[in-house]
Amino acid sequence: MKALVIGGTGPTGPFIVEGLRQRGYETTILHTGWHEIDLPADVPHIHTDPNFLEGLTEALKGRRYDLVVATYGRLRLFVDALAGVSERLITIGGAAYGDNLARPSAEDGPRKTGHKLSEKIVQTEQILMDAHAAGRYNITHLRYPCLFGPRQLAPREWSIIRRLRDGRTHVPVINGGLTLETKAYVENAANAILLCVDRPEASSGQVYNVADAYTPSDATLVRTIAKVMGVEVELANFTPEMGRPAYFWGANRDLNFTRTGLPPTTHHLLIDSGKIRSELGYTDLVGFEEGIERTVEHYLEHPLESAAEQQIGDPFDYAAEDTFIAMLNEMNARAAELPFAGVRYQHPYAHPKAPGEAGAGETGAASQS
Secondary structure, three states: OOEEEOOOOOHHHHHHHHHHHHHHOEEEEOOOOOOOOOOOOOOEEEEOOOOHHHHHHHHHOOOOEEEEOOOOHHEEEHHHHOOOOEEEEEEEEEEEOOOOOOOOOOOOOEEEOOOOOHHHHHHHHHHHHHHHOOOOEEEEEEEEEEEEOOOOOEEEEEEHHHHHHHOOOOOOOOOOHOEEEEEEEEEHHHHHHOOOOHOOOOOOEEEEEOOOOOEEEEEHHHHHHHHOOOOOEEEEEEOOHOOHHHHHHHHOOOOOHHHOOOOOOOEOOOOOHHHHHHHHHOOOOOOOHHHHHHHHHHHHHHHOOHHHHHOOOOOOOOOHHHHHHHHHHHHHHHHHHOOOHHHEEEEEEEEEEEEEEOOOOEOOOOOOO
């Protein structure tokens, strides 16, 4: 059996290649060749840009595979480029879900509109599913959330890791860092692909969400990374309107805010992975804490270079951050001095002292005993 992985050198690539080899596939990768990683020497490389049809068609001419896993490139082009190359195609795209009122989005959840990239993601999925319905391919499509782990492009974790590595004691967050955004560790995401490989009939024509079972808040992410690094950290908690030092959190989750000048959204972005868990037996191979530990270790050993760092949209302007944090502390101190009647909680249940007594609730009581 022969398999082609389009991509293969990204964060999930080594896990996919190794999983295919363990299943008996002679595995080839197709990628631009702009960067290489340590893969087995007997894995052939095809170098071409998978974003352009002409180059893809020329590179794949005369080749035949039992399976193609497309993790990278313009997916809509593969419908034509892979004609005669393979009938079995597993594709990976973005989730592109819209606001679902803090509910986890299943595969039929509302999709994101109002942004060109998100709308193209949805359109491309339809092109792929139309090709499957027409009998041109046996296609399974996976929707990925933001991944985390080694070799990830524009890793948000680096914003935290670098600050703590640089001796910063505060990490800026918005709205207490309470936003929940579904993620998947890279090895877990690769496992989803391999489950589709194992069950081609069950996964045929299906669209699956991929997501870790546990979704940390932004604040939990900061504290977990700090724990792994063995440092103490505090959250600099800003409102959206005054929290520009924390806007880096919105770089991946809100595609419009840098163009509008408005603060990034802080609503929850939750994805329901129940379908792939029930139909294919998907589970998390790596838990959140272990995944963060591996992520921190990788980026401490391989810090982002300046060009890659620019992609995450974080200026690391520590002087400005200190000014914002000082202003925040001053505002909080002044607010504490303002006269205010305060909140006095009256427990609503009666706490009679004797049988038949209908006495009023007692302040602060939490027990009905």
